[in-house]
Amino acid sequence: MARPWLHLCICLQIPGFYAALLLNQTPGHILSQTSNKTEIPCELKTEQAGLYWYRWSQQRQHFEFLLFSSTMGRATYGPNVRQDKFSVHEARSQSSYSLHISHLHPSDSGIYYCSMPQSSQLLLGRGTQLTVVDALPPKTTQTPVSKKPLPRTTKRKAASREGPCSPLVWIPLAAGVLLLLLSLVPIAYRLHRLRRRLWLRIHGQ
Structure with missing residues (x-):
């Protein structure tokens, strides 16, 4: 298998709207707590032999190849990537995959991209930013909105x-x-x- 990270400079030249037609990566941001686990979904809109996963670390300014998961369930990991930490699971629809990350640590924070080969190039999804913190912020209660009708002048404005x-x-x-x-x-x-x-x-x- 060719090293896919060598083609990243090429895939960045592909218009983003074209990649969005074939890859749907949501949500855009995930906030999780240290020692927990999370999953990052990615939906394929075309048949592929497998899916690549990358991570951009803002702290280390490094773009890292994590793993390649084939449709047969086999995974090929990048260098220094722990197999007990990252895994890919297929949904029942057989067109949606999710990257599972366990034993979260603040160093796992970054933007995770799913990617697929297309015409000897790699198309990147929009990316999901994962933020790992030691303690989640407390939930704030929303102040109830007054149902008092607005004056006519306010409504017109x-x-x-x-x-x-x-x-x-x-x-x-x-x-x-x-x-x-x-x-x-x-x-x-x-x-x-x-x-x-x-x-x-x-x-x-």
Whole structure:
């Protein structure tokens, strides 16, 4: 099996929306306590021979290959990765997998990515940030909201701020369109280079 971490620099160039079509990784953040265990789910939207798992450690500034789990239930671990700590379990749907982490320690904190091969490259999920703390913060009780009706003037002001032209609506929409256009630039550049190579081959002969 080829070392998958050598291709990470390539997969980072793939637009994120394309990976999201094939991988669904939720939730985005998990908070757990030391010595406990947790699981990080990842849903595949296409048939694959297996799934890779990586971890980015902000503290050590290190991207680490954890393991590769095949659909046959076999696992190949990265160097210095404890097999009794990490394991992958398949859900009943046979398209959802979860990375189980036991004996949690603050050093396990980081962003965990599930990954799959696609066209000789690796696609990364959106990542799940795991934060391991010695003590969980106390649960705060929410103050009940008063059901007293608002004055008519207040209602009109709130309605005007939440209208279809509100900045809360069009600013995220414009940002999403801009990110989509920026993600298409690498694809257009590659197609241009491929087209130029084909033209040179044809006219070179």
